[in-house]
Amino acid sequence: MSLKNCHNFQDFRSLAKRKLPSPIFHYIDGAADDEITYNRNTSAFNDVDLVPNVLRGVESVDLSTTIFGKKLDLPFYCSPTALQRLFHYDGERAVGKAAQKFNTMFGVSALATVSVEEISSLIDTPKMFQFYFHKDRGLNDSCLERAKAAKFDVMALTVDTITGGNRERDLRTGFTSPPKLTLASLFSFATKPMWGINYLTKGKFELPHLQDYVEEGTSTNTSIGNYFSTMLDQTMNWNDAEKLCSQWGGHFALKGIMSVEDAKRAVDIGCTGIMVSNHGGRQLDGSRSPFDQLAEIVDAVGDKLDVICEGGFQRGTHMLKALSLGAKACAGGRLYLYALAAAGQAGVERALGQYKSELERDMKLMGCTKISDLSRKNLRFR
């Protein structure tokens, strides 16, 4: 199997599985507890059917959408995800360049393995910095100032990782970052020598946004769950969020909003967007899926800020359904992460290109030429 045999999400996933040491694959692929929420995030799309309209004259399709005051050529973007250089040695560089090629937004994680400065020197398409609220206020200020200086367009505060999720696959595989060669993981690393060679020869693995403040994740091997539980400030509340929002002074979003009540409060503190998200099912298992919860939230605040549906997308039609319900854009992690692991920038480009052509084709089959043509009239729930 090679990149040119990858026609869909599952194909990229299979190829990634072949290329990655298993603890790393399962770090991407896994989720919390019994992974009920993780699975529901995608299966929720099957509870609703598309009802196309015909004979509309649909020669060309405009997929663009505007979020946070920026026009994107695609109605979906790459969510911020941690540790991308573990998945492919180019990491964030690869994803960022691919996002730029399609003129869509690139989300950079606080736990990115390439710095905001380097990203902004590399690409000039819209960029989002994902912020974690640390106990160390000096670290928080530094992240914020660096993202501002690097001209990031949007700041997203993740609010659903107040403590680490129970990722049982990571417990079983012994996943830590940087990878620790325990007896348990040794075998799986030894069977993927290419990954090992790239990892060791293509530049040191680091977490540039954190490294001046801590040793976690750099010199010592720590688990991600450990990072969440020891470094993040569990007292974080709405006041903190409001302060950050004004300190940032630009487009500001809360990532991980699930209730209508919280969505309204996000409006009140001055957010210009929210990501309806459960962190890809990686935190609270049993949590509602973004798609199941989307309509309520759009109805409550859709005219006041940009509502983004995040998580579970594997197909253009999934995105069409979310957009029809009223999301301004869709976002996802795994939708590009497997492709990154499978083949770096070329992989991500192929994946984004496939979603794009699926969306174009599906819009035509729906009888729609622009995103605003989509509405709930196109949907029927079973």
Added chain:
Amino acid sequence: MNLNDCLNFNDFRKLAKKKLPAPIFHYIDGGSDDERTLNRNTEAFDDCDLVPKILANVGKPDLSTTVFGRKISMPIFLSPAAMQRLYHPEGDKASARAAEKFNTFYSMSTMSNNSIEQIANLSSGPKLFQLYIHKDQSITDDLIDRCKRANFDGLCLTVDTIVAGNRERDHRTGFTTPPKLTLKSLFSFAIKPKWVFDYLTNEKFELSNVKNKTDKGTNITKSVIEYINEQYDPGMNWSDAEYVVKRWDKPFAIKGVMSVEDAKRAVDIGCTAIMISNHGGRQLDGSRSPFDQIKLISDAVGDKVDIILDGGVRRGTHVLKAIAAGAKACSFGKAFLFSLSAGGQKGVEKLLQNMHDEIQRNMILMGCKNLKDLNYSRLIFRR
């Protein structure tokens, strides 16, 4: 396994699988994306149950219905399907003869390997022509006029293939027409020598209806997907459909209507029928299934046009449920294509006989004398 062992859809499918090279089998069998809609089309029938009426003294029920101005002997007919020579050397001729024998519709695809005139000469049975609007208007006009001269009963305009669906099985098998012998597909052809022999020793493979107008799909190796994307007009709109209705001026259907809004518009432009269809799950995956949507549409326009349910039909009881929900008739594609692949004209006849017997038996069990006795009160939905 042979034709006599084929009692139902799955049997025909299995036999077809044995006879056809893999890329061709999967071209019939596959749907788009994750094949959700493909599967749902048939599963939807399981969400409701039939309620029989007992002691109804039905005798021998009357299965006839009238569509496209022609009385047919049973409420199921053959959907249009492209390139039937790929499935059996007799292709459309076999299908048309079998349909004539059972006095039901044979439908000819624009992309048939036989010409309109050939089939008209061979069968006086009910005939429907399926039209695609081409970018080159003269191709479209020519097809309409020829059908008129050849005395086809009805015309349907397919509107759900504005762009080709994402058939991933075809990507994987490397399906093209005429079949291209790539290294990848070579093996699957090599292990079906009978198919290859028939294919090579019979008439030349061509798209007979459009061969003078285009070299696509004839001289050069083109995949259907490319043909659709190059030849069909994605700008097609309601006034184009209205134009065809007028030029044809006989019973006319739009094939691929799924929304109530569009069904009403079809009435307005003068259609006499609509085919509720998502192209057998081969186009927009995630699209609603015809059976899930039929009640809504038949409530809206059922008194003004004939409603035909197309997609997912595998059993006599599926037909009964569709009729009870408002259809005048059903059509099927994959079911008959597998029977054609399994045994040519005889295969299709066997399938139609099976369907006839199932529908008849089930009508008796339901206590229905004719199709009018089947109405919505005879269905109970589980949810």
